[in-house]
Amino acid sequence: MTDLEYLEKNVDKKNLKKAKRKLEKGIPVQYIIGNVDFYGYKINVNKNVLIPRFETEELVENTLKYINKYFKGNIEVLDIGTGSGCISIALKKQNEKINITATDISKKALKVAKHNSKRNNVNINFIHTNLYDGINNKFDCIISNPPYISYDEKIMDIVYNNEPHIALFADNKGLYYYEEILRNINKIINDKYLICFEIGMNQAKDIISIINKYLKNPTIEVKKDLQQRDRMIFIHNFE
Numbered sequence: 160m161t162d163l164e165y166l167e168k169n170v171d172k173k174n175l176k177k178a179k180r181k182l183e184k185g186i187p188v189q190y191i192i193g194n195v196d197f198y199g200y201k202i203n204v205n206k207n208v209l210i211p212r213f214e215t216e217e218l219v220e221n222t223l224k225y226i227n228k229y230f231k232g233n234i235e236v237l238d239i240g241t242g243s244g245c246i247s248i249a250l251k252k253q254n255e256k257i258n259i260t261a262t263d264i265s266k267k268a269l270k271v272a273k274h275n276s277k278r279n280n281v282n283i284n285f286i287h288t289n290l291y292d293g294i295n296n297k298f299d300c301i302i303s304n305p306p307y308i309s310y311d312e313k314i315m316d317i318v319y320n321n322e323p324h325i326a327l328f329a330d331n332k333g334l335y336y337y338e339e340i341l342r343n344i345n346k347i348i349n350d351k352y353l354i355c356f357e358i359g360m361n362q363a364k365d366i367i368s369i370i371n372k373y374l375k376n377p378t379i380e381v382k383k384d385l386q387q388r389d390r391m392i393f394i395h396n397f398e
């Protein structure tokens with residue numbers, strides 16, 4: 160379906176003319192409509208949050224497989240850089256034994272995430288902080304889709320011109336946040352842990368080096384998305 164067809168399907172007749180003008184101006188259709196379907200759940204989006212991507216649904220799907228296989232009872236999960244709250248909401252909806260804490264540095268993003276958790280009827284502990292500063296409890300699972308685009312990478316105009324740059328770009332060839340998250344990870348993970356990252360398609364090798372700097376003998380599994388690109392890394396110590 161084209162964006163125009165999608166717009167026509169989702170916007171009522173009286174607002175369609177205005178909506179079409181926005182589309183012509185290069186506004187993403189998801190921001191015009193105001194919501195997306197993520198893992199079967201309605202997630203509101205506006206210019207303050209990244210539009211959830213299909214690859215992130217794959218991150219959620221794989222994370223749930225690990226959690227359901229290796230953890231029994233309640234599971235404490237930390238979602239770093241929650242944005243619209245899509246990952247947290249999908250995880251909680253799929254497994255009620257998961258307790259979620261979710262952080263973001265953007266207050267405006269957290270407002271959207273809180274709204275989304277209410278509309279989906281899930282309870283999430285949202286915290287406004289830099290990564291996990293000030294969080295002293297421990298988690299079984301850390302999940303993050305951090306900003307990972309290098310500042311010199313050429314990205315599509317529609318993304319560059321509309322989505323929040325704080326959600327997209329990172330220093331050090333896009334690796335900055337992986338290192339910042341992993342640097343003190345031992346302080347916030349339980350003895351048995353699972354760490355799940357979405358990654359850029361050419362970053363796996365560099366991220367594996369960072370992981371080995373901060374964790375002792377981890378098992379590292381790189382997973383491909385449906386287009387056969389390396390897009391997720393799972394790190395754990397149970398096998």
Ligand SMILES: C[S@@+](CC[C@H](N)C(=O)[O-])C[C@H]1O[C@@H](n2cnc3c(N)ncnc32)[C@H](O)[C@@H]1O
Pocket residue numbers: 208209210211212215239240241242243244245246262263264265268288289290291304305306307325326327
């Ligand atoms: C790539 S977006 C991911 C959003 C959402 N989790 C998703 O998968 O669609 C990265 C998110 O990290 C947040 N972020 C950027 N720097 C951060 C920091 N230092 N601490 C916490 N969150 C941060 C951004 O505001 C943004 O919401």
